[in-house]
Amino acid sequence: QVQLVESGGGLVQAGGSLRLSCAASERTSSTYTMGWFRQAPGKEREFVAAINWSGGSPYYADSAEGRFTISRDNAKKTVYLQMNSLKPEDTAVYYCAAKRPLGIALSILNYTYWGQGTQVTVSS
Numbered sequence: 001q002v003q004l005v006e007s008g009g010g011l012v013q014a015g016g017s018l019r020l021s022c023a024a025s026e027r028t029s030s031t032y033t034m035g036w037f038r039q040a041p042g043k044e045r046e047f048v049a050a051i052n053w054s055g056g057s058p059y060y061a062d063s064a065e066g067r068f069t070i071s072r073d074n075a076k077k078t079v080y081l082q083m084n085s086l087k088p089e090d091t092a093v094y095y096c097a098a099k100r101p102l103g104i105a106l107s108i109l110n111y112t113y114w115g116q117g118t119q120v121t122v123s124s
Contacts, residue, residue, distance in 0.1 A: 002026060002113040004096045009118030012086055016122070020081040022096030022115060033099050034079045035111055036070060038092035038120075045095065047106040049081060059104045063089075086122045093117040 003025035012018055022034065035050040049070040051058040058070045069082040079096060097111035105111070 002032075002098050004098060004113055004115035006094065006096050006115040006118040009094060009120045011121045011123065014086060014088055014122055014124050016086050017082070017084045018086065018120060020083070020094055020096075020118060020120070022079040022081075024077040024079075024098070026077070031100050031102050033102055033104060034070075034072065035097045035099070035105070036079075036081045037095045037097060037108060037111075038090075039095070039117075040089075040092040043092075045108050047108075048094070050104045050106075051079065052102055052104070054102060059106075061106075083120070086120075088122045088124045091120060091122050093119050 005023045008020040032053050036048040037045050038048050039045040047061050048064050049060045049068055051070045051072055067085045072079045095117045096115040098113040099111040
């Protein structure tokens with residue numbers, strides 16, 4: 001059983017930056033893929049970015065490409081989402097998720113473990 005805890009959300013002005021963290025309760029081995037998703041009020045949860053613990057290229061949603069960066073620190077058992085040039089439409093609850101087997105996936109149905117979410121609010 002993997003427990004995920006997100007942190008780093010908050011209120012920021014448009015154009016600003018935030019870094020979200022996702023701490024895993026145990027060492028998520030190289031067989032896990034980690035993803036970030038977000039859910040705005042009244043909307044479905046959507047994919048933002050994903051990365052394999054074992055390495056390889058991360059994958060981004062079009063809305064995140066060029067502005068967001070996903071990374072991992074194996075020693076700290078933590079995955080990060082650096083968000084730059086934030087826009088009001090980025091306002092949402094951001095969730096960290098983990099899946100096996102290894103492999104980038106965009107659907108929430110592929111992810112087994114989820115964090116509780118962290119609120120990101122971008123003011124205009």
